[in-house]
Amino acid sequence: MDSELCLTRLKENGYRLTDARKAVVEIVAATTHALTPVEVYDRARMSCPGMGLVTVYRTLEKLEELGLIQRVHQMHGCQAFITSGNGHEHLLLCTNCGSTVRFSGDQLDRLIGSISRHSGFIIKEHWLQLFGMCKKCQGSVKK
């Protein structure tokens, strides 16, 4: 998601636009792979030297609340964030370098309908995530 839009949304929701928040928003918006709070912190200090890790946590929390970023679940944890896509999208992650691709069109309606009937659940949300190896990493295999 565009960083301008993120800042607008923050403002719309009554949050002030500070240098710290601008820095965090810009970093997440400009990065195509998921970043942990500490990674955001390290990058943010380049443009915003005195910034504290606490502020990163608090800003990420607000951005997640507003749906501007989303938590990325990976094999070994789910503490990393990535900018949100538009509408209903899913993620494809490279397990080697962490690069991501978004995709939509999962067409799970029939499956979900069938599972809902069999289980009696009302299904409200679904997660679909793919893992693999991107083109670049296929050439230079580390693992």
Added chain:
Amino acid sequence: MDSELCLTRLKENGYRLTDARKAVVEIVAATTHALTPVEVYDRARMSCPGMGLVTVYRTLEKLEELGLIQRVHQMHGCQAFITSGNGHEHLLLCTNCGSTVRFSGDQLDRLIGSISRHSGFIIKEHWLQLFGMCKKCQGSVKK
């Protein structure tokens, strides 16, 4: 997964069968919703009073390594475990009470093939998880 089978697998892999491990295996195998290490610990002490939380962590680690249990990813974290299913299965979770249903037959081959072609990724794994409200909770809505 059956607790007998879990114990057999542990033994096959060179791990000793202690009371602590038996207790952890039995608890996880007998529970249909995801349990955190502390929850396992609290239940394990009923049959195994002196047991330490550390042992629970170490046992869960081994069970996960061997694929006998799996980590469950939920909205607010992924520190809970559930016994593994047989073959390729996915989870449906009740966001109200935590009960789970397994399902297979996701038929994502066509989708995955298409995304693989478009992205250039070699796709190795996929996660599909559904969230909703189970039959019981639909009646007694807490939220």
Added chain:
DNA sequence: TTACTTGCAAACGTTTTGCACGATT
């Protein structure tokens, strides 16, 4: 000016590690 935001320090909960003792094979 006023309310929101910040950084610091400390608290907190979870997970990991070192070690001597105890148990399984």
Added chain:
DNA sequence: AATCGTGCAAAACGTTTGCAAGTAA
């Protein structure tokens, strides 16, 4: 008997909270 497993205590880690000072509106 030898090795592996255990519990305890302490450390390490990530995250959250209280607070006084600073800043955006």
